[in-house]
Amino acid sequence: MRAAADLFFDVVSQIRMTRWSAGRVALVGDAAYAPSFLTGQGTSLALVGAYVLAGELAAHPDHAEAFSAYERVMRPYVTLNQALAGDGDTELFPATDQALQQRNAALRTLSTLPADRAHAEYSALTLPGYP
Numbered sequence: 001m002r003a004a005a006d007l008f009f010d011v012v013s014q015i016r017m018t019r020w021s022a023g024r025v026a027l028v029g030d031a032a033y034a035p036s037f038l039t040g041q042g043t044s045l046a047l048v049g050a051y052v053l054a055g056e057l058a059a060h061p062d063h064a065e066a067f068s069a070y071e072r073v074m075r076p077y078v079t080l081n082q083a084l085a086g087d088g089d090t091e092l093f094p095a096t097d098q099a100l101q102q103r104n105a106a107l108r109t110l111s112t113l114p115a116d117r118a119h120a121e122y123s124a125l126t127l128p129g130y131p
């Protein structure tokens, strides 16, 4: 890191908006509700959000009603998935030298990939069918 000429450093953030639309503009995906890569759900939220927004726009002639319905359907799902980040994944990003050594030792002895954790939050939304 000390020798690198192109070191990139950033913080991990979430986007939490009080509302996702104003006038004729609606936000979708990371712009509205980036959950951070600590949740592994950013792409899912973006795709599901795009599907729901498109569906509600097709179902409501009034765009304001469509935007309200989009947010009503999506917000609980987004909130649950953003909460997966908790206080930060300390296993992945240790905060002390000792924790860092423990993580590195565990990774060096890893012989198989950890089992995929099936969080209930991932499937907490049943996609509505749209005409």
Ligand SMILES: Cc1cc2nc3c(=O)[nH]c(=O)nc-3n(C[C@H](O)[C@H](O)[C@H](O)COP(=O)(O)OP(=O)(O)OC[C@H]3O[C@@H](n4cnc5c(N)ncnc54)[C@H](O)[C@@H]3O)c2cc1C
Pocket (backbone or CB within 6 Å): 028, 029, 030, 031, 034, 035, 036, 037, 040, 041, 042, 043, 044, 046
């Ligand atoms: C390190 C890292 C790891 C991740 N790991 C995962 C993971 O394991 N699983 C997962 O589901 N998600 C993961 N994500 C999150 C995921 O990448 C995002 O949540 C997802 O890409 C959001 O999609 P989006 O379409 O909303 O935004 P983006 O993918 O950011 O797309 C926005 C697009 O808009 C373009 N753009 C910006 N400004 C303008 C402009 N003014 N005019 C025209 N175009 C513009 C950008 O160039 C970009 O192409 C990770 C993210 C990071 C950073």
